[in-house]
Amino acid sequence: MPTRRAETSQESRRLLIEAAASAFADRGYRQTTVADIADRAGISRGSIPWHFGNKEGLLLAVVEHAFDLVARNTAEPRRPGPDGLRDLAAQGAAFVRMPTTKLMVSLLADAMNEDSPVHDRYVDLHAAMRSYVAAWAAQPYEGHRLPDGVTPEDVGVVVLGAIMGIHQQWRLAPGHVDLERAFDTLQRVLLAALEAPAS
Structure with a gap:
């Protein structure tokens, strides 16, 4: 059984990761200080080097936590066709809509630098x-196929680009972007690409 001290340590770690995720999403990684994170978490700033080594170590912990949430939902290919x-x-x-997605977009500019952690x-x-998307596009569907010259990998690139672009537009101007309509449109466009049966 975990000791009370171990439980307290894990709780402190969790609070720091949540506070850092919120601060990085709001202000960006480079503009956020260790003091900002400690204040949000309500924990001594000395806890950050104790748990994570430094601010970069905390960033990596935050990113791993966010990416783990995404990985859980992209482990298995989906059913073929419209379903x-x-x-x-x-x-x-x-x-x-995931709160961590805002964080991931906020950190994207930093991640574009090859020396970024x-x-x-x-x-x-x-x-x-x-x-994950390519696995869906590669599955046969009642004799239908992708257009000539289009590969499942091509579909993966385009769909991921569409999702990221929809997200950025919605974050910038949520009153002008209808998420349901945007994803319904994306769905219709992809279905149209499958309408021609294989010869």
């Missing part, structure tokens, strides 16, 4: 999400 596409659209909408993790995450 699987509806699953993809619903998951896309749910992904956009989260660069490689973002590369891996995007690859996993593209593969």
